[in-house]
Amino acid sequence: MNDNLREQLLLLPAYFQGHLVLTLISLSLGIAISIPLGIWAAQSPSVKRPLLVVVSIIQTFPSIAILALVVALLGGQIGLVPAITALVLYCMLPIVRNTVTGLETVSADVMEAARGIGMSSGQILRRVKIPLALPVIIAGIRTAAVWTVGLATLSTLVGATSFGNYIFTGLQTRNLVSVTVGSLAAAIMAVAVDGIIGGIQWLTENRNVNPPSEKYKRVKFAVIVGILAGFSISAYSLLPKPAADFIVGGKTFTEQYIIAGLLTAELEDVGFRVDQRLGLGTEVVYEATANGSIDIYLEYSGTIWANRMNEEGNPGREAVRLAAADFVAEVDGMVSIGALGFQNLYALAMRKDRAQELGIATIEDLIPIADTLVAGGDLEFFGRPEWITLRDTYNIDFAQKLTFDPSLMYTAVDERQVDLISGYTSDGRIAAYDLQLIEDNRNAILPYDGMLLASAKAARNPLFMDTVRALVNRVSDDAMREANKLVDVDGRTISDAVDYLRSVIRQ
Amino acid sequence: MIELQHIQKSFDHGKSYAVKDTSFTVERGELLGLIGESGSGKTTTLKMINRLEEPSHGSILVNGSNVLERNPEELRRNIGYVFQGIGLFPHYTIAENVAAVPNLLGWDSERIHRRCREILDLVGLPFDEYGDRSSTQLSGGQQQRVGVARALAAEPEVMLMDEPFGALDPITRAQLQEEFKRLQRELKLTVIMVTHDMTEALLMADRIAVMKEGEVLQIGTPRELLNSPEHDYVRDIVEMPKRRADRLETLMREP
Numbered sequence: 001m002n003d004n005l006r007e008q009l010l011l012l013p014a015y016f017q018g019h020l021v022l023t024l025i026s027l028s029l030g031i032a033i034s035i036p037l038g039i040w041a042a043q044s045p046s047v048k049r050p051l052l053v054v055v056s057i058i059q060t061f062p063s064i065a066i067l068a069l070v071v072a073l074l075g076g077q078i079g080l081v082p083a084i085t086a087l088v089l090y091c092m093l094p095i096v097r098n099t100v101t102g103l104e105t106v107s108a109d110v111m112e113a114a115r116g117i118g119m120s121s122g123q124i125l126r127r128v129k130i131p132l133a134l135p136v137i138i139a140g141i142r143t144a145a146v147w148t149v150g151l152a153t154l155s156t157l158v159g160a161t162s163f164g165n166y167i168f169t170g171l172q173t174r175n176l177v178s179v180t181v182g183s184l185a186a187a188i189m190a191v192a193v194d195g196i197i198g199g200i201q202w203l204t205e206n207r208n209v210n211p212p213s214e215k216y217k218r219v220k221f222a223v224i225v226g227i228l229a230g231f232s233i234s235a236y237s238l239l240p241k242p243a244a245d246f247i248v249g250g251k252t253f254t255e256q257y258i259i260a261g262l263l264t265a266e267l268e269d270v271g272f273r274v275d276q277r278l279g280l281g282t283e284v285v286y287e288a289t290a291n292g293s294i295d296i297y298l299e300y301s302g303t304i305w306a307n308r309m310n311e312e313g314n315p316g317r318e319a320v321r322l323a324a325a326d327f328v329a330e331v332d333g334m335v336s337i338g339a340l341g342f343q344n345l346y347a348l349a350m351r352k353d354r355a356q357e358l359g360i361a362t363i364e365d366l367i368p369i370a371d372t373l374v375a376g377g378d379l380e381f382f383g384r385p386e387w388i389t390l391r392d393t394y395n396i397d398f399a400q401k402l403t404f405d406p407s408l409m410y411t412a413v414d415e416r417q418v419d420l421i422s423g424y425t426s427d428g429r430i431a432a433y434d435l436q437l438i439e440d441n442r443n444a445i446l447p448y449d450g451m452l453l454a455s456a457k458a459a460r461n462p463l464f465m466d467t468v469r470a471l472v473n474r475v476s477d478d479a480m481r482e483a484n485k486l487v488d489v490d491g492r493t494i495s496d497a498v499d500y501l502r503s504v505i506r507q
Numbered sequence: 508m509i510e511l512q513h514i515q516k517s518f519d520h521g522k523s524y525a526v527k528d529t530s531f532t533v534e535r536g537e538l539l540g541l542i543g544e545s546g547s548g549k550t551t552t553l554k555m556i557n558r559l560e561e562p563s564h565g566s567i568l569v570n571g572s573n574v575l576e577r578n579p580e581e582l583r584r585n586i587g588y589v590f591q592g593i594g595l596f597p598h599y600t601i602a603e604n605v606a607a608v609p610n611l612l613g614w615d616s617e618r619i620h621r622r623c624r625e626i627l628d629l630v631g632l633p634f635d636e637y638g639d640r641s642s643t644q645l646s647g648g649q650q651q652r653v654g655v656a657r658a659l660a661a662e663p664e665v666m667l668m669d670e671p672f673g674a675l676d677p678i679t680r681a682q683l684q685e686e687f688k689r690l691q692r693e694l695k696l697t698v699i700m701v702t703h704d705m706t707e708a709l710l711m712a713d714r715i716a717v718m719k720e721g722e723v724l725q726i727g728t729p730r731e732l733l734n735s736p737e738h739d740y741v742r743d744i745v746e747m748p749k750r751r752a753d754r755l756e757t758l759m760r761e762p
Contacts, residue, residue, distance in 0.1 A: 113594025116559060117608050117657065118583030131598045208598060210643035 004493055008166065008181045015182075017237035018161030019189060022080070023151045024234050026087035028147055032267035034092045034144075036139065038099025039125070048100060055093045063090060063151050067158050068281065075484035076287025078159035078277060078294070083152070090151055091144035098140025102133030134204045142197040149190040153182070158284060159249070159277035159293070163189070168279040173254050173487045173494060206245040246458055249285045254487050255344060255426055255480065255496075259298040259450070261498035263468065270467050274482050282307070286453075288334040295458035296468060298343060302448040304328060314389070317343075317447035328453055335459035337452035339473035342426050342480040345448035346386045348375075349423040349435040351413060362441040366420075370396040376409045376418035377401060386445050387422070393444035425477055426450075428485025450475070474505045508534040509556060509665060509697060514565035516551050521563070525551045527721040528551070528565075533714075535664075536695040538688070540712030542702055548721040549701045553667050556699065557586045569665055584611050587658030587666035587696075591673050593650050595642040601627070601653055602638035608661040622660055629690065630656045648679035655687060659694070666691075668700040672707065684711055706748040709733075717741050 039050035058066070066089060070082040106129050114124045130137075156164030169175065199219050206216055223376025246267055250260035257278060265272045277285075277294055282303065288294040304324035305311050308331075314320070325336035350360060360366060366373070377397040381387055382401050391397060404412055404421075410429045412420045423430050423450075425437060453473070458464050483497040516526040526548040533539045543549045556567055558579040567574045574582055595604050602623045609619045624634040630652040642650060651671065658666055671687075672680045688711050690697055691753040696701065702708050707713050709729045716726040717740070725737045733749070736742035 107592075107594075109592030110596060111591065111594075112559075112592065112597070113588075113590050116557065116583060116588040116590060116594075118580045118585075118611055123611070128596060128598075208600065208643070211639075230641040346523050 002177075003182070004175065004177045007493055008178050012181070012185065015163050015165055015187075016185065017233060018165075019149075019152055019163045019186070019233045020230060021237055022083055022155055022160060022162055023145070023148050023189070023193065024230060025080075026084045026152070026342060027091060027141070027148050029084065029464045030088045030091040030095060030148070031141060031316060031358075033088065034095035035099050037092075038096045038137070039103065039130070041096065042100045042103035043125075050426065052097065052100070055096050058089050059093045063154055064157065066090065066240050067154060071158050071284055071287070076284070076291050076293075078280065078284055078288045081161050081185065082158045083155035083160035083162075086158075087148050087151060087155070091148045094140040095137070095142040095145070096140075098143075099137050102136030102140075103361070105136070106132045109487075135201055138197060138201040138204060142194060142201060145193045145197050146190050149186060150246045151195055153186055156279045157252075157281060159280055159288065165279065168252060169257060169494070172252050172279070173257055173491065174491065175487075178190065187465065189387060191232075192226070196223055196230070199223040199226070242273060245272040245383070246295040246464065247275045247277055247293070249280055249289060249297035250266070250276070250278040251282055251285055251297075252279050254448075254484050254497075256298055256372060257494045258480075258483050258487065258497045258501065259340070259475075261494050262471070262501050263296055263452075265498055265502060266467050266471065267464065270463055270465070286332075289453055289455050290328075290334055292457050294455065295464075296337070296452055296454045298340070298450055299324075299328075299453045300448040301339070301451055302345065302446040306446060314443055314446050316443055317449060320447050321449045321451065324451070333456050335456060336453045337454055337465075337468050339449040339451045340471060340475040340480075341473045342450050342475050342477045343448050344424055344426040346381065346384070346445055347425045347440065348420050348424055348438040349413070349430055350420045351416070352434055352436045354416070354419060355438070360438060362439040363390070363396070363444070364441055367394055367396050371399055372416075373398050373419040374400040374402065376404050376412050376421040378401055378406045378409055378422055381422040389446075390440070390444045393442050410506045426480040426484060428481055428483070428488040431478075431485045432489040450480070471505065475501060476504075479504045508535045508570055508646075510568040511552070511556075512565065512566050512568070514552065514555060514562050516548070516555060516560060517563045524563075524721050526555070526562075529721075529723050530565075531716055531723060531726055533697055533699055533731075535697050537713045538691055538696075538698040538700060538711060540700050540702055540708035540715040540719060542705060543718035544703060546720075547718040549718045550669055552718070553569060553669055553699055553701050556667055557583045557588060561681045568723065584608055584661060585663055585665075587663040588662075589651070589654050589658045589666070589668040589671040591670040593647075593654045593674070594656075595650055595653055597641070597643055598640065599642065601640050601642060601645070602634065604642060604653055605656045605660050607657060607658075612661055622662075626656045626660050627653075629659075631686070632656070635725075646679075648675055648683060651675060655683075655690075664697055666696050666698045669696060670701055670703070673702070673704070679709075687711070694724065705719075705744050709745075709748060717744065754755055 037051060041051045068084045069080065071087045074082050080409060094188050110128060110199055114128045117125065152162045153164030153167055155162045163182045163186040166178045172177030203220055203223065248260045248263045250256040260276055260278055264276060267274045285294060285297050289297055301321040304327060305320045309323065309327050321339055328334040328336055348363065358369065378446060382403065402418060409421050410433055412418045413435065414433045420427040423435065430437065452468055454468065479501060483501050486492040486497045486500055487494060512530050514526055514529045515524055517524045529552060541549045541553060547571050551560055555562045556569065556574065558574055576596060605623045606619045608620060623638065626666060627634045627637060632649060632652055642653060645653065675683065684707060700711065712729065714728050715732055717724045719740055725732060725741045732741060732745045736745055
């Protein structure tokens with residue numbers, strides 16, 4: 001078995017438990033809320049229409065948007081609570097709708113008989129309508145269950161562990177083995193849950209056959225075993241575990257996974273127990289660190305300057321970094337540990353031989369010849385403020401500006417189809433294609449210093465502070481670029497890249 | 508005994524009447540056939556007796572007490588009802604269907620069990636063989652036997668039947684009609700049976716009330732209706748079975 005697959009399979013028990021717990025809790029809550037709502041709606045037409053409209057509208061929201069909204073409404077809280085809230089909202093529609101339909105389609109003859117022999121409306125509901133609607137209600141639960149298993153993968157984005165950890169990490173780090181393992185695992189769980197609920201549905205449809213057939217007994221046994229297994233695994237994983245001392249956070253791209261791995265490894269080396277919450281959105285991870293759900297992560301000075309502080313202009317790398325550090329401390333109560341040493345910002349890049357041939361080292365050198373050059377940008381570069389500022393600061397424009405998918409953009413410059421491209425300074429492909437970055441000597445582009453932000457709580461621990469402070473200024477642009485390249489270009493794992501960075505730091 | 512006194516029913520706040528000023532009395536132990544076409548008001552009249560419909564005017568006495576002063580559910584539990592659509596509970600066994608009303612009345616389980624056994628034997632579906640089966644495993648005729656057993660389970664004195672044999676094939680229907688008539692006599696049940704089948708009414712009813720457009724045109728024994736019909740409509744429908752019997756006889760005599 002190859003190392004990559006083995007590394008993925010080691011993660012399986014934790015991800016499996018996380019995914020199962022999310023699915024079972026969300027589905028149980030969804031059932032507990034939706035069935036009474038459905039019953040209420042079936043009894044009262046004035047409730048039915050607005051209720052069905054509301055649950056249908058929730059369903060039309062993109063699931064990622066629901067997750068983001070729930071996190072925002074819960075004040076930046078991440079983990080199980082927002083994930084479960086979103087999943088419960090999402091699984092309501094099929095259960096409510098099937099409950100209403102099931103109750104409304106009980107045969108008129110049976111309803112007349114129930115009334116005619118003297119059942120009260122409550123007795124009709126409990127003794128006749130609900131039992132007869134049960135197969136339809138369970139069919140709704142079955143649909144909801146399969147959706148929930150699938151959507152639970154998105155919980156990774158709000159810091160709840162699931163099979164989504166495989167998928168998002170895999171997609172960001174180009175690890176197809178990880179994506180495949182995660183997708184297969186989610187699919188297998190969906191099939192199993194569907195099978196168990198399908199079994200319950202079959203049992204309720206055949207409960208009146210006397211004596212029970214052999215098949216009935218077998219299905220009943222399998223269903224009971226399946227349910228017991230599901231709930232006992234979830235109960236086991238909900239048992240209080242030794243709590244992590246610190247939680248490392250991270251956003252959704254390779255560099256973030258590597259730095260989170262580095263932080264984890266360094267903290268574990270000095271004896272801390274560390275958990276990770278990776279693949280989070282920028283807003284989510286920032287808020288979570290501010291409220292102490294996450295203890296440390298890698299942020300960029302320019303992001304804080306532009307997105308948080310809403311500043312325009314560019315007072316220079318040092319000034320932006322200091323302003324950002326002050327801001328996170330004063331406004332959001334976090335502690336800036338310091339910059340790691342590398343930047344991750346837009347920069348123009350050229351083949352080394354082409355740069356030498358044209359004598360280009362800085363963007364100023366481009367001014368006389370820009371109108372003879374062809375430039376390539378990623379899908380958004382030429383629409384971004386970075387390009388506008390660059391163009392206005394140097395008063396340059398190119399003969400042609402072409403947009404590419406990022407990977408095609410690197411191929412294009414390598415094959416001399418374009419003269420220069422918009423790259424990211426820490427992108428591994430700068431190193432892989434041996435490109436030269438053109439210096440922005442007038443500081444037109446906002447600096448994006450990689451800096452560690454820690455929660456106030458973590459910052460009170462001296463050993464923690466000593467450990468993470470030791471990383472400040474130890475990760476150069478070259479080292480970060482090489483680490484990214486190991487994953488993005490060479491197809492190595494995150495832990496290989498972490499090992500590489502640690503060896504560089506130790507030198 | 509059932510007494511209807513000046514009963515009227517309007518479904519549109521008095522613009523039109525489904526049942527117009529109707530009064531009649533059914534004596535204890537008597538089977539009254541209520542016959543008429545669709546829309547004649549016969550089923551509405553029946554349903555007002557156990558308050559599945561509320562009369563717009565008038566009063567109804569069952570064994571001397573005014574049904575409008577009684578709790579509707581409690582009233583219905585004490586009046587047997589056999590439905591045209593049979594309406595067995597598909598999620599109950601046969602025995603559970605029969606036990607439905609005694610359960611609602613809060614009988615103890617031993618008494619319910621004894622009664623189920625007794626009543627299923629009475630309708631020809633031995634408890635040991637049928638009690639545990641699902642109602643969906645029975646034929647239509649067997650299902651309506653269960654329907655009758657369910658109506659009789661709580662030992663009511665009064666029974667209402669809404670076209671009880673209408674959905675059955677002719678042979679099963681004839682058999683059930685005879686059996687029910689025998690049961691009714693044995694148990695001295697007071698019964699109102701809605702039907703649109705004159706033959707059924709003539710063969711089963713002690714007296715027949717003919718309804719048309721919300722009114723009872725004539726009420727009397729089968730003999731009285733046959734011998735002295737007071738309306739052309741009554742003569743037409745009463746003579747129908749006789750005319751058909753005559754034609755059958757002619758057919759049989761022809762070489």
